[in-house]
Amino acid sequence: MITREKFSLLLLVxxxxxxxxxxxxxxxxxxxxxxxxxxxQNEGSFFSVDEVAGFVIREDSAVQLxxxxxxxxxxxFNIPGSVNIxxxxxxxxxxxxxxxxxxxxxxxxxxxxxxxNYAWIIATGLGYxxxxxxxxxxxxxxxxxxxxxxxxxxxxxxxxxxxxxRTRAKNLFISINSLPDSLKTKFMEAKKIASKKLDGGCE
Numbered sequence: 001m002i003t004r005e006k007f008s009l010l011l012l013v014x015x016x017x018x019x020x021x022x023x024x025x026x027x028x029x030x031x032x033x034x035x036x037x038x039x040x041q042n043e044g045s046f047f048s049v050d051e052v053a054g055f056v057i058r059e060d061s062a063v064q065l066x067x068x069x070x071x072x073x074x075x076x077f078n079i080p081g082s083v084n085i086x087x088x089x090x091x092x093x094x095x096x097x098x099x100x101x102x103x104x105x106x107x108x109x110x111x112x113x114x115x116x117n118y119a120w121i122i123a124t125g126l127g128y129x130x131x132x133x134x135x136x137x138x139x140x141x142x143x144x145x146x147x148x149x150x151x152x153x154x155x156x157x158x159x160x161x162x163x164x165x166r167t168r169a170k171n172l173f174i175s176i177n178s179l180p181d182s183l184k185t186k187f188m189e190a191k192k193i194a195s196k197k198l199d200g201g202c203e
């Protein structure tokens with residue numbers, strides 16, 4: 001599943017993280033590169049945008065989408081149900097309530113693959129389990145989900161289910177991102193409060 005180019009990129013990223021990124025919990029980067037390489041080959045570490053669309057329309061409580069873009073980008077638009085943890089904050093303890101839940105699959109996404117893969121490496125390296133990446137990021141989300149349309153005279157049951165999933169995810173994306181900024185802000189604040197409670201903190 002992982003190409004030679006992805007292996008090379010992963011090794012490069014590991015080196016950059018260990019050498020240059022000044023996140024405060026750097027001394028707790030506990031796993032070895034060989035473990036990261038092995039985990040990167042695990043098919044459970046990657047989800048397609050179609051799989052994520054299915055999680056979104058089902059409001060799957062066993063999945064947490066994590067947008068690692070900047071707060072400004074997240075405010076402009078995001079996948080419904082996602083929480084914003086910028087890449088630079090992945091190692092911050094305040095997000096431990098999200099990243100540390102054993103029964104929840106964290107799916108990182110960004111515009112493309114690079115930042116979400118960085119986030120996956122940091123989270124996995126810090127010992128957080130059940131981390132994964134939405135392949136293709138928002139670029140593929142827009143290309144595949146938002147631009148989905150039916151053409152032709154006939155459609156198989158499988159194609160119909162896929163088209164319906166994409167359409168429902170697209171409509172939900174549009175409706176949520178059409179909300180006023182004030183409602184989006186309240187939604188994000190509620191998510192952050194919930195994270196603190198999960199982590200044993202207080203409001």
